[in-house]
Amino acid sequence: MDANTAQSRRTPLLDDTTFRDAMGHFVTGVTVVTTMRDGVPLGATVSAFSSLSMDPPMLLVCLNRTSETGCAIEEVGDFTVNLLSDAQSDLAMRFASRSSAKFDGVALASPPGDHPVLSGALGWVRCKVVDTSYGGTHRILIARAVAADVAGGEPLTYYRGGFGDFTPWGNVRDRVGA
Numbered sequence: 001m002d003a004n005t006a007q008s009r010r011t012p013l014l015d016d017t018t019f020r021d022a023m024g025h026f027v028t029g030v031t032v033v034t035t036m037r038d039g040v041p042l043g044a045t046v047s048a049f050s051s052l053s054m055d056p057p058m059l060l061v062c063l064n065r066t067s068e069t070g071c072a073i074e075e076v077g078d079f080t081v082n083l084l085s086d087a088q089s090d091l092a093m094r095f096a097s098r099s100s101a102k103f104d105g106v107a108l109a110s111p112p113g114d115h116p117v118l119s120g121a122l123g124w125v126r127c128k129v130v131d132t133s134y135g136g137t138h139r140i141l142i143a144r145a146v147a148a149d150v151a152g153g154e155p156l157t158y159y160r161g162g163f164g165d166f167t168p169w170g171n172v173r174d175r176v177g178a
Helices: 003-009 016-024 068-076 089-096 172-176
Strands: 031-037 040-046 049-054 057-064 078-083 123-135 138-150 157-159 162-164
Touching: 031 057, 031 068, 031 089, 040 057, 040 068, 040 089, 057 068, 057 078, 057 123, 068 078, 068 123, 068 138, 078 138
Parallel strands: none
Antiparallel strands: 031 040, 031 078, 049 057, 057 138, 078 123, 123 138, 157 162
């Protein structure tokens, strides 16, 4: 048997279920990414979010290629990341849906016509897209942060398919004496 035949008969090292399970064991924060297109607010729940650089201040978010919000952001070039608090799991579920009424009855802390900032969020970061890439099923938006604010509180977390809260142990620097 040649090497190609042997390779084609092997069971894959990683199947979809195992990969999903492994990634589910990584705790993430939960955000709602919002934008405005033609005066219409759009938003989507995103847990694939990360700080990228401090100089300049940059971050990245990943949205499914089929996301209306992601398509709008690519078109308009800017967005706001709302960092959800542990009291906002209902908003995380609402913005994870494909409903056209995501903003109905949602309290906003932003002026009308501006990118929606969700009331009660831990904070927000306003961003300008500097690059877009694609990986598998997702659009990867690399953006420069242009404004931000924080309100405080505790974050909403996502772990193994469910939401939870975070119990702080204190500042890491205090623990290691740095």
